[in-house]
Amino acid sequence: ETKDVAEVVVSDPLPSWNDGDIKKAIMAYVEDVTNSSSANFIPVADRIATFDNDGTLWSEQPVYFQFYFAVSRVKAMAADHPEWKNKQPFKAILENDMEALMAQGEKGLLEIVMTTHAGTTTDEFEALVSDWIATAEHPIKKKKFKELVFQPMLELLDYLRANDFKTFIVSGGGIEFMRPWTEEVYNIPKDQVVGSSIQTEYEYNDGKPFIKRLPKLDLNDDKEGKPVGINRYIGRKPVFAAGNSDGDLQMLRWTDANKLKTFKLYVHHTDSIREWAYDRTSHVGKFDKALDEAGEKGWSIASMKDDWNIIYPFDKE
Amino acid sequence: ETKDVAEVVVSDPLPSWNDGDIKKAIMAYVEDVTNSSSANFIPVADRIATFDNDGTLWSEQPVYFQFYFAVSRVKAMAADHPEWKNKQPFKAILENDMEALMAQGEKGLLEIVMTTHAGTTTDEFEALVSDWIATAEHPIKKKKFKELVFQPMLELLDYLRANDFKTFIVSGGGIEFMRPWTEEVYNIPKDQVVGSSIQTEYEYNDGKPFIKRLPKLDLNDDKEGKPVGINRYIGRKPVFAAGNSDGDLQMLRWTDANKLKTFKLYVHHTDSIREWAYDRTSHVGKFDKALDEAGEKGWSIASMKDDWNIIYPFDKE
Ligand SMILES: [Ca+2]
Ligand SMILES: [Ca+2]
Numbered sequence: 001e002t003k004d005v006a007e008v009v010v011s012d013p014l015p016s017w018n019d020g021d022i023k024k025a026i027m028a029y030v031e032d033v034t035n036s037s038s039a040n041f042i043p044v045a046d047r048i049a050t051f052d053n054d055g056t057l058w059s060e061q062p063v064y065f066q067f068y069f070a071v072s073r074v075k076a077m078a079a080d081h082p083e084w085k086n087k088q089p090f091k092a093i094l095e096n097d098m099e100a101l102m103a104q105g106e107k108g109l110l111e112i113v114m115t116t117h118a119g120t121t122t123d124e125f126e127a128l129v130s131d132w133i134a135t136a137e138h139p140i141k142k143k144k145f146k147e148l149v150f151q152p153m154l155e156l157l158d159y160l161r162a163n164d165f166k167t168f169i170v171s172g173g174g175i176e177f178m179r180p181w182t183e184e185v186y187n188i189p190k191d192q193v194v195g196s197s198i199q200t201e202y203e204y205n206d207g208k209p210f211i212k213r214l215p216k217l218d219l220n221d222d223k224e225g226k227p228v229g230i231n232r233y234i235g236r237k238p239v240f241a242a243g244n245s246d247g248d249l250q251m252l253r254w255t256d257a258n259k260l261k262t263f264k265l266y267v268h269h270t271d272s273i274r275e276w277a278y279d280r281t282s283h284v285g286k287f288d289k290a291l292d293e294a295g296e297k298g299w300s301i302a303s304m305k306d307d308w309n310i311i312y313p314f315d316k317e
Numbered sequence: 318e319t320k321d322v323a324e325v326v327v328s329d330p331l332p333s334w335n336d337g338d339i340k341k342a343i344m345a346y347v348e349d350v351t352n353s354s355s356a357n358f359i360p361v362a363d364r365i366a367t368f369d370n371d372g373t374l375w376s377e378q379p380v381y382f383q384f385y386f387a388v389s390r391v392k393a394m395a396a397d398h399p400e401w402k403n404k405q406p407f408k409a410i411l412e413n414d415m416e417a418l419m420a421q422g423e424k425g426l427l428e429i430v431m432t433t434h435a436g437t438t439t440d441e442f443e444a445l446v447s448d449w450i451a452t453a454e455h456p457i458k459k460k461k462f463k464e465l466v467f468q469p470m471l472e473l474l475d476y477l478r479a480n481d482f483k484t485f486i487v488s489g490g491g492i493e494f495m496r497p498w499t500e501e502v503y504n505i506p507k508d509q510v511v512g513s514s515i516q517t518e519y520e521y522n523d524g525k526p527f528i529k530r531l532p533k534l535d536l537n538d539d540k541e542g543k544p545v546g547i548n549r550y551i552g553r554k555p556v557f558a559a560g561n562s563d564g565d566l567q568m569l570r571w572t573d574a575n576k577l578k579t580f581k582l583y584v585h586h587t588d589s590i591r592e593w594a595y596d597r598t599s600h601v602g603k604f605d606k607a608l609d610e611a612g613e614k615g616w617s618i619a620s621m622k623d624d625w626n627i628i629y630p631f632d633k634e
Contacts, residue, residue: 045506179552190552190553191485193552201541202544202567204570218549224518228528232517254519
């Protein structure tokens with residue numbers, strides 16, 4: 001029996017990655033650990049891959065996209081809160097005064113998130129996020145936020161899944177902010193999303209059950225919280241992990257502690273033209289200690305400028 | 318082309334279930350919601366099935382099996398705790414005095430669980446459970462605990478998965494007590510196990526990360542805690558849920574609140590010969606309010622005596 005050449009040529013699973021060291025290393029790793037005759041073979045149940053979201057799967061400049069959602073909520077809720085006109089941090093948002101807002105610091109940001117993310121039922125909050133993500137646009141890129149995802153990372157997710165890896169998001173962002181759209185955008189089901197969470201409470205009134213969102217932090221899924229979240233939700237160490245900042249250092253160390261062969265990947269924002277360029281001194285996605293440690297330990301650092309031939313899916317056109 | 322009769326006969330997916338109303342209702346439901354031309358069709362992403370563990374997937378008499386694990390830990394740890402000889406509830410355990418132990422009440426049981434389940438790293442605790450479950454035997458049945466699982470429920474799990482349902486455990490039992498063996502016994506991966514949990518903390522010493530188990534409750538995944546756990550871990554309402562006691566009532570109500578077509582199943586322990594018979598007055602697996610409500614609402618109640626032709630996998634021989 002003869003085969004057409006086209007039939008035996010294996011198509012490139014990572015076409016948006018340039019043929020450099022990082023792409024080669026990823027493919028060599030996957031081919032090794034899925035080869036049942038390799039000493040590094042990993043059983044399917046252990047093929048856990050965890051991905052940070054902000055700055056790793058989608059952009060995060062000039063501020064985390066979840067913040068724009070919170071701002072839209074403050075504006076929508078303002079009619080019921082006339083006192084916000086004279087009360088920070090809400091006043092700054094209503095007056096579009098970014099400088100005054102930033103002056104409120106972390107405490108101000110936390111107050112905005114708690115005010116806008118709690119107080120609803122889980123069903124109501126899901127509807128609010130779904131409505132927002134369907135249409136909301138990035139103020140600089142003039143694209144929908146959900147279009148600002150990285151095409152090379154979408155290909156990497158697909159490639160890992162095609163090799164029986166189970167892909168998870170492990171993000172400092174809100175779990176219930178991500179779940180309404182991760183299936184559509186990343187092909188990652190809701191139960192494979194790990195994120196920061198607030199406490200909830202079950203209630204039952206007039207024969208109807210609902211879950212209320214409370215203004216109390218449950219899990220801060222960032223830094224030390226990432227291994228805690230991975231243990232809570234996944235129950236085993238990953239073999240593959242990708243991040244972009246100091247917030248991912250503990251996740252990558254936790255992955256590296258796996259006895260199985262592992263792959264640790266950082267995305268380095270080096271492309272000031274097509275995306276943004278930032279690392280050690282950025283207020284968003286600071287990449288400093290983790291950049292040093294990755295260098296020392298020989299973990300993989302993908303440069304957006306050099307390793308990716310396109311950034312966003314719409315660049316394909 | 319002709320086909321052998323054997324090729325076209327569809328084999329029975331639930332052979333350990335007698336041909337009664339419950340089996341018929343389960344199969345009619347699955348055939349309906351997986352039929353793409355049915356008005357009740359459920360997309361694959363929404364095919365979430367949640368199962369209680371104790372008394373639903375395996376036995377739970379005379380006490381929850383996790384308690385035997387805790388007792389074995391008390392005995393193993395006793396050498397380092399000479400004071401336990403004169404201190405309840407430990408004294409009762411070391412003297413095999415069940416009556417004195419029960420007299421300690423819930424507070425005593427909680428103290429035993431906290432003492433035996435916290436204080437280790439997650440890796441150490443997993444090893445302790447794995448070692449125990451591999452050999453520990455039930456004192457009355459004289460079988461390994463992991464053999465005392467319900468064959469009809471194993472078939473139901475397989476049948477649902479064959480129809481693209483994602484199967485989860487949602488148990489009041491400890492999440493880290495179940496995860497080491499649910500893959501082997503139920504074919505349910507660790508990240509699809511929801512259970513009660515204690516708080517944890519990430520530490521990093523000498524370049525080595527680990528997660529410490531703390532003596533503080535995190536989630537009590539029982540009663541009102543089950544919908545909270547489902548929301549936390551799964552992020553959507555189930556369409557199929559199975560339980561056996563009042564502790565599952567809220568999970569089944571939460572399932573029933575799904576806008577999609579749902580199936581609510583209770584396992585009723587009615588077989589005093591082959592397993593145990595108990596319900597309204599049992600200290601373990603009390604089935605009282607939930608039994609009444611299931612009757613009123615027409616939810617399915619499987620009688621172990623009448624609906625199951627075998628109980629355990631070893632009965633097949
Ligand atoms: Ca990030
Ligand atoms: Ca139960």
